[in-house]
Amino acid sequence: MVTGVGVTAPNGLGAADYWTATCGGVSGIAETTRFDAAGYPTRLSGEVPGFAAADYLPSRLLPQTDHMTRLALVAADWALADAQVRPAEQPEFSMGVITASSSGGFEFGQRELQKLWSKGGQYVSAYQSFAWFYAVNTGQISIRNGLRGPGGVVVSEQAGGLDAVAEARRQIRKGSALIISGGIDGSICPWGIVAQLAGGRLSTSTRPDRAYLPFDPAAAGHVPGEGGALLVLEELQAARERGARSYGEIAGYGATFDPRPGSGRPPGLERAIRLALADAGAGPDEVGVVFADAAAVPELDRTEAAAIGAVFGPGGVPVTAPKTMTGRLYSGGAPLDLAAALLTIRDGLIPPTANVEPAPEYDLDLVLAPRPKQVDTALVLARGSGGFNSAMVIRSPDQERRKG
Amino acid sequence: MTEFSVHDIKRLLREAAGETDGIDLDGDIGDQTFDALGYDSVALLETSGLIRREYGVDLGDDALFEAGTPVALAEIVNKELTAANPA
Numbered sequence: 063m064v065t066g067v068g069v070t071a072p073n074g075l076g077a078a079d080y081w082t083a084t085c086g087g088v089s090g091i092a093e094t095t096r097f098d099a100a101g102y103p104t105r106l107s108g109e110v111p112g113f114a115a116a117d118y119l120p121s122r123l124l125p126q127t128d129h130m131t132r133l134a135l136v137a138a139d140w141a142l143a144d145a146q147v148r149p150a151e152q153p154e155f156s157m158g159v160i161t162a163s164s165s166g167g168f169e170f171g172q173r174e175l176q177k178l179w180s181k182g183g184q185y186v187s188a189y190q191s192f193a194w195f196y197a198v199n200t201g202q203i204s205i206r207n208g209l210r211g212p213g214g215v216v217v218s219e220q221a222g223g224l225d226a227v228a229e230a231r232r233q234i235r236k237g238s239a240l241i242i243s244g245g246i247d248g249s250i251c252p253w254g255i256v257a258q259l260a261g262g263r264l265s266t267s268t269r270p271d272r273a274y275l276p277f278d279p280a281a282a283g284h285v286p287g288e289g290g291a292l293l294v295l296e297e298l299q300a301a302r303e304r305g306a307r308s309y310g311e312i313a314g315y316g317a318t319f320d321p322r323p324g325s326g327r328p329p330g331l332e333r334a335i336r337l338a339l340a341d342a343g344a345g346p347d348e349v350g351v352v353f354a355d356a357a358a359v360p361e362l363d364r365t366e367a368a369a370i371g372a373v374f375g376p377g378g379v380p381v382t383a384p385k386t387m388t389g390r391l392y393s394g395g396a397p398l399d400l401a402a403a404l405l406t407i408r409d410g411l412i413p414p415t416a417n418v419e420p421a422p423e424y425d426l427d428l429v430l431a432p433r434p435k436q437v438d439t440a441l442v443l444a445r446g447s448g449g450f451n452s453a454m455v456i457r458s459p460d461q462e463r464r465k466g
Numbered sequence: 467m468t469e470f471s472v473h474d475i476k477r478l479l480r481e482a483a484g485e486t487d488g489i490d491l492d493g494d495i496g497d498q499t500f501d502a503l504g505y506d507s508v509a510l511l512e513t514s515g516l517i518r519r520e521y522g523v524d525l526g527d528d529a530l531f532e533a534g535t536p537v538a539l540a541e542i543v544n545k546e547l548t549a550a551n552p553a
Contacts, residue, residue, distance in 0.1 A: 120486065120487040121480070121484030121485045122484040122486045122504060123484065125483055125484050125512070126484075126508070184515060184518060185515075187512060187515075189508060189512060
């Protein structure tokens with residue numbers, strides 16, 4: 063079960079700020095400030111506001127960390143504090159870290175590559191050896207908190223956030239007491255943006271309220287963002303015995319891979335949803351809300367709407383995409399949606415999808431204003447560029463107790 | 467020329483690798499091991515790079531490990547600086 067949540071998001075630093083902003087429809091998408099983006103086709107992004115790493119981390123960690131790793135270390139601290147766990151008091155090999163990553167520390171890497179080209183190899187930081195690396199957040203969180211059990215990283219772009227949490231659940235079933243999992247991502251720097259531009263899915267709009275419009279006839283790509291969420295997952299019985307508060311349970315998971323283009327076979331998302339529901343032992347009628355992947359690429363929106371419609375019926379379930387207020391956070395996106403789903407269950411309030419006027423052809427019950435509703439079971443969807451489809455079912459603590 | 471001191475090493479350590487919580491570099495730490503001061507191999511490698519860039523002294527990758535403490539390292543750097551700039 064999930065006992066702690068740590069959030070760093072473009073519309074809120076910390077879970078409380080994020081949730082207040084998200085339910086209030088407050089977006090964190092704005093003109094990029096971390097570098098001069100004027101000469102680039104994509105000039106908007108979702109930057110985490112008001113984050114001064116030195117306020118939270120010892121100076122020893124600053125020369126060796128990319129911005130997104132600093133965000134991850136702080137989110138992990140907050141998740142552990144939220145769970146009221148002190149790792150130093152637990153057996154160190156019973157706890158682990160499994161995060162998702164999409165690109166590693168690009169901002170750090172760009173700076174060191176620039177030193178290499180302009181000044182020479184002896185000016186490159188020795189910390190470049192790991193600061194850029196996919197697994198760096200897992201390693202740094204593990205070292206900082208003394209979590210010496212299972213460690214890993216999953217790289218499957220935006221789907222990775224769910225795949226990592228699924229791997230964490232697997233490790234807990236195999237005997238670990240606690241795993242920190244999820245993802246914090248971001249590469250808002252010229253190198254990162256140029257790499258993403260090559261993928262062809264970035265929005266070039268300069269209007270923050272028109273730049274990321276999934277399921278809208280005007281959908282034309284997404285805004286890149288940074289941040290995400292880390293969760294503390296604990297073994298159910300042990301967590302109950304220590305009197306931990308539960309946000310809910312990771313009840314089901316399914317992952318599929320799309321067939322090659324032109325094969326004539328259907329996309330894999332619907333199958334991922336059905337696998338996750340079956341894994342949770344839940345019928346479609348039990349799902350109170352779907353957090354959509356929300357690609358904002360017309361063909362991908364159509365595929366997702368069709369998959370949701372096939373499982374739940376036309377307009378058969380409330381669908382929301384609070385990531386319209388953060389941009390897509392790559393491996394951080396789905397963990398942030400998991401956090402939002404858990405808070406939806408806690409508060410009985412579904413957060414809205416911002417700025418979107420839904421295309422009628424999709425037949426979705428898109429939540430456009432905060433909607434009060436008691437939700438016991440939520441579904442989170444995430445797709446990674448290249449064909450990854452993942453779906454995860456979250457169940458409320460009450461349901462968790464009833465089903466044992 | 468000005469002598470290279472433990473004070474310089476503290477400055478370089480701070481710049482290269484920051485300071486460990488709970489350890490005061492301003493204290494009398496010259497004879498403590500780098501390990502005890504919270505600096506691992508990568509931190510020492512980065513510090514060694516700074517010495518090379520700022521002072522033109524190439525100690526090789528292992529010198530800091532072999533020196534072990536700020537006082538011993540200051541002696542080595544001074545020896546190199548004197549050899550490179552005989553009075």
